Amino acid sequence: MASPNRRFKDAIYEQFARIGKAIAAPKRLELLDLLCQGPRTVEALAEQASISVASASQHLQVLRAAHLVEAEKKGTYVECRLADREVCDFYVSLRRLSEARLAEVRQVTGAFLTERGAMEVVEADELVRRVRDGEVTLLDVRPSEEYRAGHIPGALSVPLGELEKRLAELPRGRELVAYCRGPYCVMSIEAVALLRKKGVAARRMGEGVVDWRARGLRVERGPAGGARKRGEPARPSR
Amino acid sequence: MASPNRRFKDAIYEQFARIGKAIAAPKRLELLDLLCQGPRTVEALAEQASISVASASQHLQVLRAAHLVEAEKKGTYVECRLADREVCDFYVSLRRLSEARLAEVRQVTGAFLTERGAMEVVEADELVRRVRDGEVTLLDVRPSEEYRAGHIPGALSVPLGELEKRLAELPRGRELVAYCRGPYCVMSIEAVALLRKKGVAARRMGEGVVDWRARGLRVERGPAGGARKRGEPARPSR
DNA sequence: CAAGTATTCAAGCGTTCGATTGAATATGAG
DNA sequence: CTCATATTCAATCGAACGCTTGAATACTTG
Structure with a gap:
């Protein structure tokens, strides 16, 4: 067991799962949604997602670790933005898939x-x-x-x-x-x-x-x- | 707090996160990858993903709960398949995003x-x-x-x-x-x-x-x- | 009906996750 | 230099997760 092939696959799927884990928490998705509209400071994100600043900071670190979000110091503030246009597209495709597959989404929205x-x-x-x-x-x-x-x-x-x-x-x-x-x-x-x-x-x-x-x-x-x-x-x- | 708007958003993002959670585990991604190639029994999936049958069964239940996978009894076997073409497309876009954003993927593959x-x-x-x-x-x-x-x-x-x-x-x-x-x-x-x-x-x-x-x-x-x-x-x- | 097989269920265990709290760090203003 | 502000760090706790094991269920076949 643990052939080179297996180890390779395990390593690859573990990487894919990094993205998966990053989008596995509702609040992180809400942060991504907000960031799709444009860059924001940590504080603004926390307020708009109705969470504490510390919590937002932690979620943003997870998103940064998955390379979905980038942060840049601007004076006293840290400005967060999506790492790439592609991230936004991916978020939209997740949203679309949820709408298509999960009856609950349609029902709650309706x-x-x-x-x-x-x-x-x-x-x-x-x-x-x-x-x-x-x-x-x-x-x-x-x-x-x-x-x-x-x-x-x-x-x-x-x-x-x-x-x-x-x-x-x-x-x-x-x-x-x-x-x-x-x-x-x-x-x-x-x-x-x-x-x-x-x-x-x-x-x-x-x-x-x-x-x-x-x-x-x-x-x-x-x-x-x-x-x-x-x-x-x-x-x-x- | 807990305004109707907030509760609505929380409910929606929680639904989105169901999909996120479903793809947050490496082995579930491997199962999805296999299912993109065509339907399979639980046993076959377990063997090809190098996990126990019980473990595969559990992962498949998670995927089914997220409505990404469907199962149908066929004689003694249960045949699992992707719920929709769109799921496969979504998996591919996840894979693409991982390749684009995660240097580790390119490095490990190389x-x-x-x-x-x-x-x-x-x-x-x-x-x-x-x-x-x-x-x-x-x-x-x-x-x-x-x-x-x-x-x-x-x-x-x-x-x-x-x-x-x-x-x-x-x-x-x-x-x-x-x-x-x-x-x-x-x-x-x-x-x-x-x-x-x-x-x-x-x-x-x-x-x-x-x-x-x-x-x-x-x-x-x-x-x-x-x-x-x-x-x-x-x-x-x- | 009985035996065999495929799958699921249930419980246990160690790990990880998410939120909270309070302290620490860093930056710009006065 | 000191203060105020924005963000991060560190520690904690309860909940959820993922895998294992062993038993239970459902279905076909003889």
């Missing part, structure tokens, strides 16, 4: 969405065409740093917290569609709820920037340059 | 291959063209059940154990390229070593059927119908 009264969801398939044709206005309701790190071309940056006082800025005449970090992020749900309460028609897109890019569509970087010219289309690339 | 003197590896990019043009003969050296479950079009089924006594059958005049389960399977290495010892020029392709399919190329099913007509090409589909 129950939550109906409870929130957020039934109407725009399919991205439909949206791609309508955004290109300039039929809808996309609202990116994530924090502005995340918008800067990457957003759907043509989208307006209106962070959820500022939405109420910036209602007047919103362009009229075209349908509003809000999106946020992804299908399991609640910001766009709350944005749509707020808009409706104010009498503004709006719908929610479940997919986020990450899904948009996974479709091979172009993603734009850079600051929120105020209102975008009306007719500017968001063309798919690649 | 060391093993040089030790085995199996330096020359045919790149599949090159091979796609040459197989199509009928310049090479592909040898599938896996067990014949796996060939039947899916093989590269045009490949000859010559299981490693039968290779020596079937040397005479091998077509002459074209280069021989052996493949097996994938880059970390040793059967094609041993096949090439044997062929060379017998004075037959041959090379190894690291990729397996799974990688072939991941490239969007056609995979053929069905029994090993003896020697295939010479000129029959293996065309990519899709």
Whole structure:
């Protein structure tokens, strides 16, 4: 026993399992999800994932040990980011697989969405065409740093917290569609709820920037340059 | 604390982590790898992964609980198979990510291959063209059940154990390229070593059927119908 | 019906994991 | 230099994991 072949295979599968172990904890997945939206400090990650800073630090060390995440000192802060675009793609494929294979995911999501009264969801398939044709206005309701790190071309940056006082800025005449970090992020749900309460028609897109890019569509970087010219289309690339 | 949003997110990420936990153990990954080649009984899986039957049974239950694997009673045996094509794709993307991110994988593989003197590896990019043009003969050296479950079009089924006594059958005049389960399977290495010892020029392709399919190329099913007509090409589909 | 075989179940044991706590380290500001 | 802040380290504890062993279950075959 313990032939060279066996030892080789054991070594290889043990390496593969390093990635597996890294994504075996719910909180680490939540951290990865957040990091897919853009770099963040340890503190910000801890707060957004509702865990202690020490706990976040430990989880991030596991992710770094698996070479999924990189960290860089920036002054007093440590900025964490995904090690590679590929990590984000892998996370998305895990999410997709979970949705496909685990009935619980669909069930929990469905129950939550109906409870929130957020039934109407725009399919991205439909949206791609309508955004290109300039039929809808996309609202990116994530924090502005995340918008800067990457957003759907043509989208307006209106962070959820500022939405109420910036209602007047919103362009009229075209349908509003809000999106946020992804299908399991609640910001766009709350944005749509707020808009409706104010009498503004709006719908929610479940997919986020990450899904948009996974479709091979172009993603734009850079600051929120105020209102975008009306007719500017968001063309798919690649 | 424990807002509805938080509880929803915790529930969702916990579901995602079910898949993560399922692929967090090296032996479960090895079982998945084997199952990517085709269905197998618990006993066969245990033997091929070098673990006890009870241990294999337990791992398979974990994989089944994550809905990655399905089992069906067939007489006295229980036949296990991947729940979906998508699971195989996910496994391949994990493997790819490991190769990309973990230097240890590349290092361990490199060391093993040089030790085995199996330096020359045919790149599949090159091979796609040459197989199509009928310049090479592909040898599938896996067990014949796996060939039947899916093989590269045009490949000859010559299981490693039968290779020596079937040397005479091998077509002459074209280069021989052996493949097996994938880059970390040793059967094609041993096949090439044997062929060379017998004075037959041959090379190894690291990729397996799974990688072939991941490239969007056609995979053929069905029994090993003896020697295939010479000129029959293996065309990519899709 | 009985015997044999394939698989699963149940319990035990050592190891690893994840969260908490409090202390330690490092960096920039005053 | 000292202080405040951000992050990591170290130790601890309960829970979960993975493997082993031996018994139990289910199914086919004679």
